[in-house]
Amino acid sequence: MKKGFTTIKDIARELKVSPSTVSRALKNHPDISEDTKRAVNELAEKLNYQPNAVALSLKRQRSNTIGVIIPEIVHYFFSSVISGIEDVAYEASFNVIICQSNEMADREKANIKTLLANQVDGILVSVSKATKDFSHLEKIKNSEVPLVFYDRIIPGFKADQVIIDDFDASYRATKHLIDIGKKRIAHFAGPKNLLIGQHRKQGYQKALEDAGLPVEEELVFDADSFEKARLAVLKVLESGIAIDGLFAVNDLTAIGAMQTLQKKGIKIPQEVAVVGFSDGRFSGITDPTLTSVDQHGYEMGTVATQLLLKRIHSKEDYPCETKVLNANLIIRGSSVFSP
Incomplete structure (x- = not known):
């Protein structure tokens, strides 16, 4: 037997039958005897035969x-x-x-x-x-x-x-922070060119408006990664901007913010409450565990x-x-x- 991929012709040559017989045996065709089917399938297994996906896709016009x-x-x-x-x-x-x-x-x-x-x-x-x-x-x-x-x-x-519904999910996430008494809620936002970033920011802003809280651009930061969140938190602290809540565009951003806040001695959630988005695996093992939107x-x-x-x-x-x-x-x- 030659080295390389096993073909139907290789199996046919070994069993001294026609390639068409091998092909029909592999497809469990009723015209092929059970003994022949068994012999063909056993040899195909032994030789690690795999159908030619390219040839099959050309034949049936689907891959x-x-x-x-x-x-x-x-x-x-x-x-x-x-x-x-x-x-x-x-x-x-x-x-x-x-x-x-x-x-x-x-x-x-x-x-x-x-x-x-x-x-x-x-x-x-x-x-x-x-x-x-x-x-x-x-x-x-x-x-x-x-x-x-x-x-x-x-x-x-x-x-x-x-x-x-990113708008509604973000609205509810922000409203939760408002309901627990937070009034200076920052948003670590996603890219402006992505609809999910736009809709999550809009949901955040609408929740503030409905609660009678001011929508302040100084509380919105372009931060959608762990590292960007760390830098944004440092910027907040260095500038003296007061926040008591944070809604992040995703969980990694939220976790980056939490860890940086904690390193600076800020208690979560007593001083700053944090909500993430996606409810990933890490949300249940952070300390404290992370409130998050489950995206399913x-x-x-x-x-x-x-x-x-x-x-x-x-x-x-x-x-x-x-x-x-x-x-x-x-x-x-x-x-x-x-x-």
């Missing part, structure tokens, strides 16, 4: 593979989204190719080229922070490859999408994949769908003090 582009795999939210995607894809006998943009537009463009070159049947995308030109995403549509956005979407871009990443992954598979299998075009998932606030020790 049974979907592509996924995530901004950063280190975020618990995105890793839980991937779990949801893979579970649904596996049940549907689809493979998943996962690409990471690492929050870079150029990397995102390269990811899309790779996925299209691999003839994926559909693509799930959460756009990077740096993405401002969307021509590479238009290429997906022009290639007639189904596209579904999840979490981070593009305004006006016609495609299926799965999101949460796993559910987002499952719903997005279901939308994509529906679009892949559909023989007719139909209007784009938007699924809005509910998010709930998980209250913990960073906002409620338990002596």
Whole structure:
């Protein structure tokens, strides 16, 4: 037997049968005897035979593979989204190719080229922070490859999408801080070019307005990472800006802020209460534990994949769908003090 990938012809040669007999035996064809099927499958197992995915995709005009582009795999939210995607894809006998943009537009463009070159049947995308030109995403549509956005979407871009109500979730997170008596609430915000950043800031501002509290731009900081949060907290303390509450655009930002505040001797939540967003794995092990908005990443992954598979299998075009998932606030020790 020659080295390399085993083919149907190799199995046929060993068993002295025709390649078509091997092919039908592997497909459990009724015209093939049970003895022949057993012999073929045993030899295929022994020789580690794998069907040629490229040849199969050309034959049936489908690769049974979907592509996924995530901004950063280190975020618990995105890793839980991937779990949801893979579970649904596996049940549907689809493979998943996962690409990471690492929050870079150029990397995102390269990811899309790779996925299209691999003839994926559909693509799930959460756009990077740096993405401002969307021509590479238009290429997906022009290639007639189904596209579904999840979490981070593009305004006006016609495609299926799965999101949460960021405005409402942020409103409720800020209102919680107001309800426990906080009046000088800072917001560590996300990028202005992303809708999620805009909507979370708007929800924060609306909650302040409804409570009769002033909306002060000096309390809003561009900080959406652990390191940026650390620097923002130092800026707050050095400038003498008084805050008693903090709503962060994501959990890592909230944790970075908490740790820096604590290093400076500020008690949480007695002096400054903190709320994060995404309810990742770290939120339950910080000290104190972190109050956070649960984004339901796993559910987002499952719903997005279901939308994509529906679009892949559909023989007719139909209007784009938007699924809005509910998010709930998980209250913990960073906002409620338990002596």
